[in-house]
Structures are given as structure tokens and as C-alpha cells.
Amino acid sequence: MLKLIRGGTVYAPAYLGKKDILIADGRIAAVEDKIEPRKLAPFMEVTEADGKLVVPGLVDGHVHITGGGGEGGFSTRTPELTLKDCIDAGVTTVVGVLGTDGTARTMTNLVSKAKGLTEEGVTCFCQSGSYHVPVRTLTGSLQNDIMFIEEIIGAGEIAIEDHRSSQPEWQEIARVASEARAGGLLSGKGGVVTIHVGDGKGLLSKLETVVQETEIPITQFWPTHINRHEALLEAGIRFAREGGFVDFTTSTLHSSEKPLLKSSSGMKYMLDAGVPPEQITFTSDGQGSLPQFDENRQFTGLGVGKVDSLLQELQDAVLVEGLPLETVWKAASENPARLLQLRGKGTVEKEKDADLLLLHSETLHVESVMARGKWLQHGDKRQKGTFEEE
Known part of the structure; x- marks a missing residue:
């Protein structure tokens, strides 16, 4: 009809x-x-x-659709995403990722869940890999995954500057990005590499080195958790001014303590610093674990990311921070769709x-x-x- x-x-x-x-x-x-x-x-x-x-319906480009977590043992594995989660949040397009756990949570599991969510009514894609490199893929090749598996549109989330990562050197990151880029070019997909950025002192330096030392463009990377702390936020401003995309995570445990690190207020801060609104994205990190560690990197507890935090931060950006709706809404619709080359979306x-x-x-x-x-x-x-x- x-x-x-x-x-x-x-x-x-x-x-x-x-x-x-x-x-x-x-x-x-x-x-x-x-x-x-x-x-x-x-x-x-x-x-x-x-x-x-x-x-436009929201495009949430970073969701642990099969659940995440496990940093506190098997009982701390977070639950899967549901259709209700998406509807409540106004999310119509989802990109699923694996996180810390690329062993018990597998690519077969991830792609199957993506297919299931699409059957239920939303559109779901996914990324190949987890925190660690070498990337664990579905077909044995990242390029093949992107070229021949309809749901797979890129790689990630690869972790840097985090004690849970595989501590990759910039050359390893460059190789992942080059393979993802080739797969994307050959299949008409974005081939973007989502980068989980932890609280390490190197900030975005490894990505910047890849861009300086190779022919890989800065837009091949999508660094997320840019609002983790103030130093990373400032590094994100520099990265975006050079033409890169930066992603705010709307699910946080620290936003009440540090208002600047809320996605809504952080977006205003970046815009005031001269970052083009087209370079800023919001994602929820939904169903991901939000672990807490002490000064010795020992696990002390965790929360769970919520997809509806994406909508809440967009609302706050307009109603609390006073930003224009058309500027704010780009961050979770047009901008991620353009970056990921989701041509029918956004x-x-x-x-x-x-x-x-x-x-x-x-x-x-x-x-x-x-x-x-x-x-x-x-x-x-x-x-x-x-x-x-x-």
C-alpha cells in the first residue's frame, strides 16, 4: 500500500x-x-x-548487537540488542560490532544477529573483527568479508591506547585499513575502520602516523569514544580539522561528573572550536559494557550501554545546549550514512x-x-x- x-x-x-x-x-x-x-x-x-x-530515522553506527562485556567474568556478558531497543530509541539502521571478546562472541554470531534484526524490521550491518589484530574474520580475509558478505561494511572496532587491546603498532593498523579500503572500493562499500580509543597517553597519534606515512586517507578511520577525557577531546578537534570524522559515545558513566564529556555539550564545544558539523557523529555503544577499573587496571564494576542514549543526547543538544536541530540531527543520520556509504540512508x-x-x-x-x-x-x-x- x-x-x-x-x-x-x-x-x-x-x-x-x-x-x-x-x-x-x-x-x-x-x-x-x-x-x-x-x-x-x-x-x-x-x-x-x-x-x-x-x-530521518537514526543511524547508530556502533552497537554491540550480540552483547558485549565479560571483563568481569562470564556472568558480566551483556545481553543482545532487541527490536524494542531500536524502536524506543528511534533507530532504524544499526551497525553491529564485537568488542573485547572476539572469542566467545564470533563473526558467525554477529552476522546472524544482523540478518535477524533486518528480518524483524530495521536495517542492520556489521563490521569485521574485534578489539584485536590480526583481525578475526568470517571468511579468513577482511577484504573477502567486505566484498562478499552483504552485511559486512568495514572493520572494527579495533582498540588502541587501551590495556584490553592487542597493543598494535601503526604499521599493523595501516595494513588493516589498506585491506578494508580495498574491499570497500571493490564492493562499493565504505570499508571504514572503527577505532576504539582508550585512555592511553598516545591519544590519536597512531592514526595520525598512518595518515602521514602512507597514502591511506584520514577518512578511512572512525575513532570513537572521543569524549572519554578532555585531552582526547582536544585531539579529536585537531583530527577533525584535518578532515577526519570523530565520534562521540552517548552511553557514558562519567557524564554527570564531567559535563563537557556529555556528547551534547562536547558537540557544542567542538562546533565553537571551529569543527565542521559534517565531521561529527554520535553513536550509542549500545549493549556494550561500560567497565570501571581502578588505578591498577583491576576490574571494579560495569554498566551497560543503552541505544536510547543516542536519542537523549540529540535532544539535549537541541533543548539544553541550544544547537540547531538540522545541525544536531546530522550527527546520527546524514553524517554516519555518508561516512559508511550507506547510500539509501540518512x-x-x-x-x-x-x-x-x-x-x-x-x-x-x-x-x-x-x-x-x-x-x-x-x-x-x-x-x-x-x-x-x-
């Missing part, structure tokens, strides 16, 4: 004003000032969106996937969620995951 969303104020995420959006076969067929149903009315579902905001425009959110115009609360032209939440109806209870 055709769907018409009529009279909403559209942020694509660029501001378009009041528009009608026609949806056919899971894609956006038209975005116009006025679309009259006429003879198609009996075959068209019409949603009146006057007084609501219409924005914006509200003709021929793109119909991944849309209807928001309350004042609170930015998510009222309806559409993914690939299907309502996952709308009115009193809500899509259930396969094993989710009523």
Missing part, C-alpha cells in the same frame, strides 16, 4: 519546511509541498503530521529508504517510527520482535 505523510515540518536533516512525503515500495517516492491522493486514495494510507516534525529525499521518525515539535519525543516504509510504531500499534512479549 502507498503511504502519505501529510503536512509535517521536515528536517531532512536540512530544514525543508512543511512538506508531504509519498512512500512506495519501502522508499520515498516524492517530497513535495502538496501531494493530492485523488484516484489513489482507496489504495493509500494517509497520516496527518501537521504540528509534528519529520526527520536523509529524507526521493529514492532514499523510507526510514522516518515523527517527533513531538517541542519535546522531540518519538511518536512514530517507520523503517523501509513499514510502521514499527504508529498510534497504538507497535511491531514486536520475534521473542518479545506482548
